[in-house]
Amino acid sequence: MTASLPRGFEDLEPFLDWARPTELERNSKRWSATMEESRAFYEVMIERGGAALEYLGGFELAAIEGAERRLLDLCLALAECSATIEMYEDPQPKYVFPIDRFVPTHDAWPLAGLGGRA
Amino acid sequence: MSTAPRRFTERYPEEGSDPIPVERYTSPDYFALERDRVFRRKWLNVGHVLQAPKPGDYFVQELKIVDTSLLIIHGKDGRYRAFHNMCSHRGAPVAWDAQGSCRGYLACRFHGWVYDTTGKLVQISDAANFPGVKAEENGLTAVHCEVWKGFIFVNLAKEPEESLLDYLGPVADEIGRFDFEGFTPAFSYRIDEAVNWKTLQEAQLEGWHLPYLHEKTLARAVKVDGNQYRHAAIELYGLHGVLGSPPPDSFTPPPTALLASRFGTGTVQAFGTKTEAEGDGYRFRGSFDFWHIFPNFFVGLLNGLFFTFNIWPQAVDRSIWEIKGYYPPVKTAGELFAREYSKVGLRDPMMEDCFTHELICAQLKSGAKSHIHFQDEEMLARHLGNGVDRCVRGLA
Ligand code: FES
Ligand SMILES: [Fe+2]
Numbered sequence: 001m002t003a004s005l006p007r008g009f010e011d012l013e014p015f016l017d018w019a020r021p022t023e024l025e026r027n028s029k030r031w032s033a034t035m036e037e038s039r040a041f042y043e044v045m046i047e048r049g050g051a052a053l054e055y056l057g058g059f060e061l062a063a064i065e066g067a068e069r070r071l072l073d074l075c076l077a078l079a080e081c082s083a084t085i086e087m088y089e090d091p092q093p094k095y096v097f098p099i100d101r102f103v104p105t106h107d108a109w110p111l112a113g114l115g116g117r118a
Numbered sequence: 119m120s121t122a123p124r125r126f127t128e129r130y131p132e133e134g135s136d137p138i139p140v141e142r143y144t145s146p147d148y149f150a151l152e153r154d155r156v157f158r159r160k161w162l163n164v165g166h167v168l169q170a171p172k173p174g175d176y177f178v179q180e181l182k183i184v185d186t187s188l189l190i191i192h193g194k195d196g197r198y199r200a201f202h203n204m205c206s207h208r209g210a211p212v213a214w215d216a217q218g219s220c221r222g223y224l225a226c227r228f229h230g231w232v233y234d235t236t237g238k239l240v241q242i243s244d245a246a247n248f249p250g251v252k253a254e255e256n257g258l259t260a261v262h263c264e265v266w267k268g269f270i271f272v273n274l275a276k277e278p279e280e281s282l283l284d285y286l287g288p289v290a291d292e293i294g295r296f297d298f299e300g301f302t303p304a305f306s307y308r309i310d311e312a313v314n315w316k317t318l319q320e321a322q323l324e325g326w327h328l329p330y331l332h333e334k335t336l337a338r339a340v341k342v343d344g345n346q347y348r349h350a351a352i353e354l355y356g357l358h359g360v361l362g363s364p365p366p367d368s369f370t371p372p373p374t375a376l377l378a379s380r381f382g383t384g385t386v387q388a389f390g391t392k393t394e395a396e397g398d399g400y401r402f403r404g405s406f407d408f409w410h411i412f413p414n415f416f417v418g419l420l421n422g423l424f425f426t427f428n429i430w431p432q433a434v435d436r437s438i439w440e441i442k443g444y445y446p447p448v449k450t451a452g453e454l455f456a457r458e459y460s461k462v463g464l465r466d467p468m469m470e471d472c473f474t475h476e477l478i479c480a481q482l483k484s485g486a487k488s489h490i491h492f493q494d495e496e497m498l499a500r501h502l503g504n505g506v507d508r509c510v511r512g513l514a
Contacts, residue, residue: 023458046373046374046377049377049455050377050380053377053380053381053450053451053452053455054452056450056451056452057381057450057451057452059451061448061449061450061451061454064451072451072454072455075451075455076454076455076458078374078377078455078459079374079378079455079458079459079461079462080462082372082373082374082459082462083335083462083463083466086372086373086374087334087335087466088334088335089334093334095470095473096466096469096470096473097309097469097470097472097473099469101309101310101311101472102307102309102465102468102469102472103307103308103309104305104306104307105306105307105308106303106304106305106306106307
């Protein structure tokens with residue numbers, strides 16, 4: 001069995017549910033998490049994000065997959081979760097348009113490669 | 119020290135200061151005039167060359183307001199052309215996908231008539247059974263199309279009243295100083311909203327609402343003067359104009375911004391600092407500048423990225439907002455993270471804007487009010503309505 005996260009990042013295993021491959025899915029995780037879950041994830045990622053991104057810097061971006069891809073998706077999920085912690089202080093802020101109507105069309109972009117989907 | 123009131127009203131007295139009739143947002147008759155006197159006459163941005171980078175690439179842009187859909191194709195000769203996406207045989211669309219690529223020919227899927235990338239009909243299937251039909255008279259129907267700085271514009275008039283460059287006027291020189299080289303499409307969004315196309319744009323035509331509506335998101339990244347937001351600049355250029363957003367006196371980046379800035383650029387920090395022009399470079403009015411190209415196109419310029427909005431009226435009370443962001447290409451995971459963080463920081467405030475659009479539109483229909491108001495800092499919103507109204511009345 002392949003490890004779910006690269007060696008050295010086992011401490012992030014409890015947060016694997018945040019590792020989602022598209023913006024839509026990461027946003028939906030952000031909206032469904034509680035404030036406590038969001039804070040726990042945010043704190044660990046602020047702590048570990050630098051090491052994760054440095055580690056991932058050793059890989060060609062477009063070829064990242066498997067355990068490394070999940071680690072990258074955790075980092076990208078921090079971008080979503082940071083809005084909960086640093087801006088709204090609420091995982092479900094009122095008066096924000098729903099993302100299922102604010103459709104990210106780059107989820108299907110081939111030209112931006114991984115960046116497009118991510 | 120606070121900024122003197124009415125500075126833009128005094129600089130642009132011709133824009134007036136009267137209340138705005140609600141009818142302009144709700145009347146189907148007014149909307150029909152907008153269609154004929156604005157959208158059928160003015161240059162309209164339909165996208166960017168990066169949407170069809172290689173010869174043979176194409177994309178389709180719906181223009182519901184004028185009941186057509188356009189095929190924009192990057193010709194084998196390198197030129198970009200626009201056509202009504204309609205086969206000369208019986209009217210089927212020639213391109214069925216929103217974007218694609220061909221080797222030089224597009225075949226209609228209905229009965230196989232074939233066109234080249236210059237719109238010429240090069241093959242009539244079963245030609246012997248179409249004795250009177252001449253290929254040379256039955257190419258795709260062209261629409262005037264010009265490219266400026268990578269932005270593709272069309273004009274639906276039989277003969278445009280002016281060239282694209284004349285239409286853009288001084289705006290072309292001003293925006294043209296921005297270095298558009300080396301960017302790549304980074305994100306795009308499409309929002310279909312029950313709102314009038316001018317109401318939708320008005321939220322992007324003033325920054326004064328930032329400390330209110332965007333209290334939790336953007337407020338920290340702009341300067342508040344006394345209790346109010348004051349634009350770094352509002353400048354009008356014919357039908358077009360620009361807003362500059364003032365950077366705050368001090369900006370403390372939150373932890374995620376600090377992490378992002380270790381690996382890449384284009385974070386929300388870009389909002390917080392004013393860039394000085396070097397040499398012939400672009401002259402920023404504020405930490406970011408927001409250009410409005412009449413009637414429905416925006417180019418937002420920041421240090422290290424730019425984004426565009428196209429607002430497409432569908433009906434008097436329905437519009438589509440297309441958002442596209444262009445960033446330097448990302449090569450590492452860290453750069454991707456920095457871009458993602460920047461994107462979320464731009465996206466969430468726009469989702470806050472959207473929340474207001476449909477509520478305003480629904481309420482304007484009530485008839486409870488005959489007029490709405492724009493203040494000095496809302497000069498560019500007033501200017502859009504004035505420009506449209508001048509077109510509607512045959513004055514522009
Ligand atoms: S409609 Fe295109 S070939 Fe018939
Ligand atoms: Fe806004």
